[in-house]
Amino acid sequence: MGLIDRIVSRSLQKDVSPGEIAIVKVDVVYAQDGTAPLIIDVIENELGMGKLAAADRSYLFIDHLAPAPHIAAASAHKRMRRFAEKYGVRLFDAGYGISHQVVVEDGIVRPGMVAVGADSHTPTVGAIGAYATGIGSTDAAIAMVYGELWLRIPETVKIVLSGPIPKGVYGKDIILYMVGEFKTDGMIGKSVEFHGNALKNLTIDSRMTITNMCTEMSAESAIIPVDEVVLRWLDEHGYSIARKVDGEDLGEYVDVIPVEVSRLEPMVAAPPDVDNVATVGEVEGMEVDQVFIGSCTNGRLEDIEVAARIIKNKKISKRVRCIVSPASRRVYRDALKMGYVDVLIEAGCIVAPPTCGPCVGAHMGLLAEGEVAIATTNRNFMGRMGHRESRVYLASPATAAASAIEGRIADPRKYLS
């Protein structure tokens, strides 16, 4: 049994196995302003439901178009606020943060829980030992109305991350390497469970970057068992384990894949797909017009910290716009307190509020025809950040920061002493 099977079995008080369709009681269901309008349609208009069995476990986020860049978004947000009020659902309004970040840092999803999110990057949350998977709007509506939904229990692939992590290599480089190796459909129908001695050197922030981008290998879910790092993090935040589930390796995986991280270098995913991965050396020197540091992939405190460390006492290249958006208000406030925001602004960065905007090409930094960006986000599809003839390279915050200084894709290692 993988950890996810055990979490579901524990929650249902009966054993489930991979491939089985289980009716699962959800501990948390959340959605964002891209998927919530359709949830509201399904609940109010298609089903005509007046109340939600899971209202107290349901959360709505205004993060994709936050604050509203156009009237259509403003009216969608207005509907969300009215719905939240009417049904007694908690709503996190523009500026609070990106859903996957907030459900973890606010202790809404805790280890052992089953969480579903109407957003494809919900597996991010598995970094703290919860079973988290992405769903659609009708799914989310059903989960809110009934508190349960059908899930196909995925097969689990165990990935063992081992070895010391080299200088200039971060969670982002590790996951980019994996997406490059296993390709965008490598984990289809499967969940990924991480083990190995490299984990002890990966913080919750870094782990969330790794689980976040398991979506890019088509994994249904990703999970890291509760260990010392998680326990310490819970303790620091005053949160507790929701359901204690044995994380011991019982050896029942469809595949076990070793990944030696000590040999990795800073990595970049070149357009037009996330598995088009190269080492930074192979694309070094490519001129960029925009740098974006943020998103649910890399908008956490340690990401802003490394960017500030690299940029400190330097200036951003005149040819780039460098946009930094902390993933949540809490991250923003901590970055302010630590002086990182000051460093970034001094150097010429634009420090934006928490938003998905640039990541999804919605607002706050779209690309024009022919422009090139390096971003710490998770997708580089055609037109993702703007014009269909613009290009996005994905990298770590360190690589993005180094590139901001030089105006071209740069190796961060020379800026790290």
Next chain:
Amino acid sequence: MIRQGRCWKLGDNISTDHIISGKYKFEAINDINKMLTHLFEEVIPGFHKLVRPGDIVVAGRNFGKGSSREQAPRLLKMAGIGAVVAKSFAHIFYRNSINIGLPVVISRKVPDVTQNGDVIEINLVEGYVKNITRGVMEPIQPYPKYIGQIVEIGGIVEYIRRYGRPPWQEATR
């Protein structure tokens, strides 16, 4: 359930962005009808005018990858697509299709022999998918119980409207 129709053949890794670009998701965030003319617009120009009710999409690996946007299968169904046959599906797209009552069928062989315009039949009762034009037939896995019930009736909302509960809850009568 049996569906027969003319095929639109697509390759591997057709994403939700290929089906309906994210920019329309945001522009028409409150009204899905406004998105219909943009369906597949960058993959099959003019698709919304060319598609006929009952047409079937046949694709390669990882169909529907990318975002969780449920508009993708909803628009396919609204355009009259009768079923999607692919070598594999992205899991959220697969779930969404089931939930809205668009039959999705996993097939290893048929996509390889199929060309645009071929006549495809799927038979969920006897459990096969067939390319009638090429005379190639392949058995398919039957849906698990609840899934079959949801697809058969045209989606989970339809099911709940009819029975007042989702299929897994016992009838209380």
